[in-house]
Amino acid sequence: MHKFLTSIFIAIVGSVLTAIASAAPCQEPKLESVPSTHTECYFYKGTRHFRAEEYSAALKEWLVIVDKTDIPVELGHFRANAQNNIGFLYYMGWGVEQNSKTAIEYWLPAAKAGHHEAAYHLCHAYADAGNQLALGYCREALRRYNNGGSSDSEDSEVVAQIREYISHLEVQ
Structure with missing residues (x-):
């Protein structure tokens, strides 16, 4: 009976310690009110690592988001952003072996x-590979950027690049 109670006690203590550890606050600025296991915390930790050119560490944080099965709908944009960012790391070969196929995946x-940025990356990647899918993705990317309503100069450059891709692809 003593062994049985001891094993139950150890299991309860282990569960409590796990709960306490998962409730630790996020260490990212302005996110101290969310736990360190929150999707938003992982995303911004990854972003901080990316900006510091710590690409492997960024990948690790963003992969946690992609692998999560319990992301609420209102936080789904973090998964899409993480997928886009991971694709970029693979396409560029930053922190991982360069792999266009994995980037596309x-x-x-x-x-x-x-x-919308992922659609642009697909346009770019397929066009550079000479893939017939490029024109469709380029048109979709252009539609998304045009419907986005941004007058950001960076977006204007992306739109110009997409239009250039489309004009080259339509000639082929």
Whole structure:
């Protein structure tokens, strides 16, 4: 009986310690009110690592988001952003071995979820590879950027690049 009670006690203490550890606050600025296991915390930790050019560490944080099965609908944009960012890391070979195919595998679900930058990356990647799918993705990316209503100069450059891709692809 003593062993049985001891094992129950150890299991309860282990559960309590796990709950306490998962309730630790996020260490990212302005996110101290959310737990360190929150999707938003993982995303911004990844972003901080990316900006510090710690690409492997960024990948690790964003992969946690992509692998989560319990992301509420209102936080789904973090998954699409993480997928887009991971695709970019693979395409560029930053923190991982460069792999366009893997990049595309991350961009496809992000684009399907409505991520306009992922659609642009698919346009770019397929066009550079000479893939027939490029024209469709380029047109979709242009539609998304035009409907976005942004007058941001960076977006204007992306739109110009997409139009250039389209004009080259339509000639082929």
